[in-house]
Amino acid sequence: MSTTTMPPTKAPKTEPKSAPKGALSDRARSERRLGWMLAGPAFAIMLLVTAYPIVQAFYESLFDYRLTDPDNRSFTWFSNYAVILTDSIWWQALGVTVGITVVTVAVELVLGFALAMVMHKAITSVRPVVRTAILIPYAIITVVSAFAWWYGFNLTSGFVNTWLGLGDYDWFGDTLPALAIICLSEIWKTTPFISLLLLAGLAQVPEVLQEAAKVDGATWLQRLWKVTIPNMKAAIMVALLFRALDAFRIFDNIFIMTRGNNNTESVSFLAYRQTISRLEIGLGSALSVLVFLCVVLIAVVFIKGFKVDLASARGEK
Template identity: 40%
Template sequence: MKPKWGFSEKNIAYLFIFPAVLIITVIALYPVLRTFWLSLYDVRLNDPSKNDIYNSYKLDMDRFVEKYPILVSLIDRSSKKPENQPSVAKLHQLNEQVLEVKDSLSKVPNFAKQYDQVDTIQLDDGNVPEELATFAMNKGSADSLLKQLEALQSEVKKLKLKDSDKQGILGLLNGIEKTVITPNFVGFDHYTDIMKQSRFWFSLWNTTIFTVISVFIELVLGLAIALLINRQFRGRGIVRASVLVPWAIPTVVSALMWKFMFDGQNGIMAKFFHSIGLIPDMGTLLTSKFWSMFSVIFADVWKTTPFVTLLLLAGLQTISGSLYEAAHVDGATRMQQFFKITLPLLKPTILVTLLFRTLDAFKIFDLVYVLTGGSNSTETISLFTYKIMFSQMNFGVGSALSVIGFICIAIISIIYIRFLGANIMNNNQSH
C-alpha cells in the first residue's frame, strides 16, 4: 500500500537510514580519501619547500629575505680575507651575480614591495604574517631563479677558498634554492616506487607470516579452552574470569612485560627456554631473525587467545544440549559429536572470530614496536609506515603505504564476508 504522499515503504525505509549511511560514509571514508589525496603529493615535513600541498610555484619570502643578505655579507667578508686573495676577483664577480638574482626578481610585479615589507618586519623582530610569508611566482620566473642558483653553486665549487667560507657560501646558496617552492604533485609515483622496494615486500611477508601463524594458533588454543570451560565443573566462574586476564592487560604493558621476560640476561622465559634446550643461549630470543618472530608471535598468542576463547565460548553456549544427548543415545563418540555437531554449528562464530583476529593481527604495531622495534626481520607494514611517516617525516610515501595497508585489509574483509555470508545462508537453508 502506497502512502498518500507518493513514497513507497521501501523508499521511506531508505529515507530513514540515509542520515546514518551519510554519517558512516563521512566518518569512515573521509580519512581514507584524504590520505589517498595526500599520497599523490611529495609532502615532507622536514623540508620547508615540501611541508604542504603545493599546486603552484611560490617563493618562501620569509626565508629568502633572511638568507639573502647573509649570503651577500659572507661573500664580501670572504673577499677581504688574506687566505682568499687568489680568488678575490672571482669573488667580486660572484657578488655581482648574486646581486643580479635579486635584481631579476625585482622585475616581477610586487616582489620588491613585498621584500621590503618582510625585511622591515624581520628587522623589528616580528612574525611575518602568512599572507606575506610566500610570494606567488610563475613557472618561468621560478625556473630562471633555480638556474641562476645552480650556476652560482657551480662557480663557488671551482673557487679556491678557505673551506669554512666555501661551505658557508654553498650552504646559503642551497638554503636559498630551497626557498623556491615547486608543485609537488607526483601522481602514483609513490605507489610505483613502493612496489619496487624489497623492504616493502619483506614487511608485507613478515605481516602475513605473523598473521597466519598467530591467528591459527590462537584459534586452536581458543577453541580448546572454550570447549574446556564450557563444561560443568566446580570453580568454572573463577577459571573463566582468570582466562580473560591477559586480554584485559593493555598491549603496551604486556609487551613490556614480555620484553623483560625475554631479556637475554635476566629474562625468566629466556632462562626457561634455554634450560629445556629450546634456544642455544638466553640472548637469542630478541637478537636473531627466527626467534625474534617467535617471541612476537608467542607474546601475541598469550595476549589475544582469551579474546578468541570468549567469542567461541559465546558460540558454544548457543548450541542446544539436546543435540548432544540425542547423539549420545545414538552411540556417537565425543569426537564424532565434535565434528558432526559442534564444528558445523560453530562455523559462523569461527568465521567472525577469524575476521576480527585477522584484521587485528594484520594491523599489529604496538607489540612489535615495544618488543623488537621492527629489527631482526620483524618489521610489519604498520611499523614500516610509522617509520616512513613519523621518523623520516615523509608523509607522501607514508600516506601511500597507509592506503596500501587499507586495501589489503579491505581485501581480507571482502574474502571473509563472502565466506561468512555464504555460510550463514547455507545454515539458514539447512534449518
C-alpha cells in the same frame, strides 16, 4: 415431504505465500529494517569519523611530500605506489605480517576453542572463576603485555635464559626467535578474545543434536566435526575475521620488542617509520592506503570463503 440438509462445505486451506527464491522474507526484511534503525546513527558517525582520514590519506599519497621540505611538494599521481610495490622492503614487511597473522590466528583458534569448551563445560559453581581467570590476559593493555614479554626475554634483565640455562642467548638478535616471541606474546594476549567469541557460538549449538548424535553412537570427535563445528560456523567466521584483521595491523609488540630490527618489521610499522620517523607524508600515506586495502581484502576473503547463511542460522528457509 422431507428435506435433506447438505453438510456445510469447508473452505479450502490457503497456504501462506512464501517469498520467491532469492528474495527476503518478511521477517528478514523487518529485522533488517530494525537493524538499520538501531545501528544507523552509530554507523553514520563512524563513517564521518573514518571517511575523512581515509580520503585525506589517499589524497596525500598522490604527492611527493616531505615535512622537512614542504616547499617542494609536487603532484606525482601514483608514483608513490609504484615505488612501494617495486621495493623489496614492502614485500619483506608484508611477508612478516602475513606470517605473524597466519601463525597467531591458527594457534589462537585451536587454543581458543579448547578454552571455550572448558568454560562451557565447567561446573556451574566454579564457572565464573574459570572464565575470569581465562580472560585476564585480554584485559591487560597491549603495551604493558609487550613490555612484560620483552623484559622476560631481554638479554640483560630477562629471567627466561636463567630458567632455561641458555646463558647470554639474545632472543631479539635474530629474525626467527624474535618473531617467535612476538607471536607468543600475541597468542597469550588475544587467545581469550577468540575463546569468548567461540563460547558464544557453543551456547548456540542445540543440545538436542548432541544427544541425538550420542544415541546414534557417534564418538566425541564425530560429534565435534559433524554437529558442533557446523553449528558454530558463524561464530568461527566472526572470531577469525576479527582476529585476522587485528593481527594484520600488528604494531605495539614490534615497536616495544624489536623496533623493526632484524627483519621483523610489519606493514604498519613500516608506514609508521616512513610517516613519523622520516616525515615522508606521501610515501607514508600510500603505505597506509595499501594496508587499508589489504585489510579490506582479508575481510572479503573471509566473508566470501565461509559463505555463512545468516537466514538459515535463524531457521528461515
